[in-house]
Amino acid sequence: MNVWLGMPPFPEAARQALGDSQLRANLRAATATIRTKRAAVVAERDDWEQLREAGRAIKDRALRDLDTYLLQLEAQVTDAGGTVHWARDADEANRIVAGLVRAAGATEVVKVKSMATQEIGLNEALAAAGITALETDLAELIVQLGHDRPSHILVPAIHRNRAQIRELFRREMPGVDPDLTDDPVALASAARAHLRRAFLAARVAVSGANFAVAETGALVVVESEGNGRMCLTLPEVLISVVGIEKVIPTTADLAVLLQLLPRSATGERMNPYTSFWRGTTPGDGPREFHLVLLDNGRTTALADEIGRDALRCIRCSACLNVCPVYERTGGHAYGSVYPGPIGAILTPQLRGPDPVADSLPYASTLCGACFDACPVKIDIPRALVHLRGKVAHPPGERAAMRAAAWVMSRPPRFAVARLAARLGARLARLPGPWRRWTEARDLPTPGESFRDWWDARERP
Amino acid sequence: MPVNARDEVLRRVRAAIGPRREHVDVPRDYRRAAPDGTDVVALFAERVADYRADVRLVGWDVAAEVRRVVRDLGIRSLAVPVGFPADYLTGLEDGLDGVGVELRRDDPPLSTADLDATDAVITECAAAIAETGTLVLGAAQGRRALTLVPDRHLCVVRADRVVGAVPEVPEVPMPVTWISGPSATSDIELHRVEGVHGPRTLVVLVVTGS
Structure with a gap:
C-alpha cells in the first residue's frame, strides 16, 4: 500500500493538524454541509434501514462466495471481449498497467478518480516508467496541481476552500484567466477548459470501479462531473483497476447499492452520471478493455472474521463526515489514502504493521456515529476494538483490550x-x-x- | 504450489473464507416500487427539475417544442443519433418558426472533434426513474460520446417510459448511462455546482401525450 513517507503516527500528526485553524474551519463548513444534505435525503426513505440491511447482506454474500463470483465476473468480461488480469499486490498491478500503457504506445493516460489506484501508488509507478498520469476529477486535479495529498475519500481537496483553489489555479494552470474569481462555477469552468484537450486527445484511460456485477460482467462507475464518462468513452484503451471486494452477485443487488451510495456520499438522490459497461462494444467506446483484479491485502482482511467487515465498504465517506475526530484533524493526519473511521480499520489490515497503521485503531473515541451512518452497516467501533487487540502497542494496553473484548462478548x-x-x-x-x-x-x-x-x- | 497470480489470489480467497460457508440471506423488504398511487410522471418532472435541468411538459406536438428549445437556446447545430424518431425533428431544417439548425446525423459516426464543434444533441431515453429524477440511456439511444461531448443535451421522455423507483428499471442493453441532471461537482466546499465536463445544459421534454 502507498505509504506516505515521513508521516508520523496519528497522535503526532493530529496535533499538528489541530494547530491549523484554516483547515479546521474548512472541514467544519464542508462536513456540516454534507451532513445536512445527507440527513434530508435519507429521511425521505422510510425504508432506509431495510435498504441498509439489504446492502450489508449483499456484500456479505459476495464475500462469502468471493471465489465463485470472481470467476463468474471473469467469464462474463472475457465473453464480452475484455481481458482480465489478476494482481497479488501493488507492484504486480502497477507492472500490469504500465505494460498495457506501453503496449498501446502511449506516454500519457487520463485517469478517473480511483481509490484502488491511489492505494497502489499507480501514478508514481507510471511516472517511474516514463508515463504521465493526468487526474481528471476536479478535486484530484486540485490535489495534483498543488503537489498535495488527498484528505477525504470522496472530496480529496476538502481541506482547501474556494479562495485557496483560485490561487492554486492561477498559479499552476497554464493559460488560465488571471481574473479568475473564486465562484465555484467559474472554478469548475476553468477545469473544464483545462482538461478538454486532454480528453479529446487521450488514447489510454485508467479507472477504478464502484461495482462489478458477476451475473452480467458489468463494471459500474459512479461520478458527477462527466470526467469519468470522458475517460470511459473516448480513449481507445481502457484499463480498470478493481479491488476483488468490489464484485457483487446480481443486477438486483446493484439496484440496492445504487440507492445507498449517492445518498450517503454527496447527499443526493442520485449522482449526475453512472456508467455501466460490459467488455467492449463495437462502434461505442474503447476497442480494448482490461480489468485488473487486485488483492493487495484484501484476502488478509477477509481471513479475519471481524476485520473482514471493512471489505463491505462502498467508499461513500459518510463515516468521515460524521466523525468528531476526522472533523478536527482532517484526512492527512491518518497518513493513508483511506482516512477517517473506515481508514482506521482498513489501513492496518491492507498495509500490515507499521507505526502509522498501528496508531490508527486508536484514532477514535468509539462514539459510534460512523456505524449509524454506514450504508452497509460496518460496525466500525467493534472492528477498532478488535484491531487494537491485534496491532503492536504496549503489553499493558494490549492485555486490557483483550480483557475488554473477552468481557463484552x-x-x-x-x-x-x-x-x-x-x-x-x-x-x-x-x-x-x-x-x-x-x-x-x-x-x-x-x-x-x-x-x-x-x-x-x-x-x- | 500455484504459480500464477490468478491461482494464487483464488487460493488465498478460499483459504480466507475457510471450509464452512454459512448461507447469507438478502432481505428484500425494502421498497421495490414507488408507493401506490404515485403520479410517476409528475414526480419525475419535479425531481429532475431539482437538479436544475430545464424541464418542459409537452402534450403531443413534440416537434414544436423541440423547435422552441432550439430557438430559446440559440442552437445552430444538433447531433442526431441513429434511430431517433424523424417526426420529432419536423420543421427544424426547413426554417419553420424562424428556426435554422443544421442536423448532424451520426451516420457515418461523427468524429469527436465534430461533436466538440456541435452545439447540442437530441436523444430519447430507454427509461426514466421518477424517485431519483434519472434518465436511463442504453445502446439503442446512440453512442455514449453523443450525449457527452456537446455542451447541451435535449432528451425526449415518453410518459410510458417513466418508472417509479430504481428497482423497477427494465433491463437495457449495455453500455448504459444514467443521467441525473446536468454535469455537476461537489468538490469545492461540498456545494453542488452545475457544469463541469459533461453537458452543462440538460433539457428534458416530458411527453404526456394529452
Whole structure:
C-alpha cells in the first residue's frame, strides 16, 4: 500500500493538524454541509434501514462466495471481449498497467478518480516508467496541481476552500484567466477548459470501479462531473483497476447499492452520471478493455472474521463526515489514502504493521456515529476494538483490550464486570499502569448503572 | 504450489473464507416500487427539475417544442443519433418558426472533434426513474460520446417510459448511462455546482401525450 513517507503516527500528526485553524474551519463548513444534505435525503426513505440491511447482506454474500463470483465476473468480461488480469499486490498491478500503457504506445493516460489506484501508488509507478498520469476529477486535479495529498475519500481537496483553489489555479494552470474569481462555477469552468484537450486527445484511460456485477460482467462507475464518462468513452484503451471486494452477485443487488451510495456520499438522490459497461462494444467506446483484479491485502482482511467487515465498504465517506475526530484533524493526519473511521480499520489490515497503521485503531473515541451512518452497516467501533487487540502497542494496553473484548462478548461476563466495576470505582484511583489515567481524571461513579436503571424502570 | 497470480489470489480467497460457508440471506423488504398511487410522471418532472435541468411538459406536438428549445437556446447545430424518431425533428431544417439548425446525423459516426464543434444533441431515453429524477440511456439511444461531448443535451421522455423507483428499471442493453441532471461537482466546499465536463445544459421534454 502507498505509504506516505515521513508521516508520523496519528497522535503526532493530529496535533499538528489541530494547530491549523484554516483547515479546521474548512472541514467544519464542508462536513456540516454534507451532513445536512445527507440527513434530508435519507429521511425521505422510510425504508432506509431495510435498504441498509439489504446492502450489508449483499456484500456479505459476495464475500462469502468471493471465489465463485470472481470467476463468474471473469467469464462474463472475457465473453464480452475484455481481458482480465489478476494482481497479488501493488507492484504486480502497477507492472500490469504500465505494460498495457506501453503496449498501446502511449506516454500519457487520463485517469478517473480511483481509490484502488491511489492505494497502489499507480501514478508514481507510471511516472517511474516514463508515463504521465493526468487526474481528471476536479478535486484530484486540485490535489495534483498543488503537489498535495488527498484528505477525504470522496472530496480529496476538502481541506482547501474556494479562495485557496483560485490561487492554486492561477498559479499552476497554464493559460488560465488571471481574473479568475473564486465562484465555484467559474472554478469548475476553468477545469473544464483545462482538461478538454486532454480528453479529446487521450488514447489510454485508467479507472477504478464502484461495482462489478458477476451475473452480467458489468463494471459500474459512479461520478458527477462527466470526467469519468470522458475517460470511459473516448480513449481507445481502457484499463480498470478493481479491488476483488468490489464484485457483487446480481443486477438486483446493484439496484440496492445504487440507492445507498449517492445518498450517503454527496447527499443526493442520485449522482449526475453512472456508467455501466460490459467488455467492449463495437462502434461505442474503447476497442480494448482490461480489468485488473487486485488483492493487495484484501484476502488478509477477509481471513479475519471481524476485520473482514471493512471489505463491505462502498467508499461513500459518510463515516468521515460524521466523525468528531476526522472533523478536527482532517484526512492527512491518518497518513493513508483511506482516512477517517473506515481508514482506521482498513489501513492496518491492507498495509500490515507499521507505526502509522498501528496508531490508527486508536484514532477514535468509539462514539459510534460512523456505524449509524454506514450504508452497509460496518460496525466500525467493534472492528477498532478488535484491531487494537491485534496491532503492536504496549503489553499493558494490549492485555486490557483483550480483557475488554473477552468481557463484552458475553452478557453474563459483562454483568459480573459491571458489579466489579461499581465496587472498584469506590477506590477512585485505578491501580498499576492505569494510575496515570486517573491522576488527571475522576473515575465516573454513577449511582446506578444504565442496565440496573433499565431493569428497574416502570414499564408502560 | 500455484504459480500464477490468478491461482494464487483464488487460493488465498478460499483459504480466507475457510471450509464452512454459512448461507447469507438478502432481505428484500425494502421498497421495490414507488408507493401506490404515485403520479410517476409528475414526480419525475419535479425531481429532475431539482437538479436544475430545464424541464418542459409537452402534450403531443413534440416537434414544436423541440423547435422552441432550439430557438430559446440559440442552437445552430444538433447531433442526431441513429434511430431517433424523424417526426420529432419536423420543421427544424426547413426554417419553420424562424428556426435554422443544421442536423448532424451520426451516420457515418461523427468524429469527436465534430461533436466538440456541435452545439447540442437530441436523444430519447430507454427509461426514466421518477424517485431519483434519472434518465436511463442504453445502446439503442446512440453512442455514449453523443450525449457527452456537446455542451447541451435535449432528451425526449415518453410518459410510458417513466418508472417509479430504481428497482423497477427494465433491463437495457449495455453500455448504459444514467443521467441525473446536468454535469455537476461537489468538490469545492461540498456545494453542488452545475457544469463541469459533461453537458452543462440538460433539457428534458416530458411527453404526456394529452
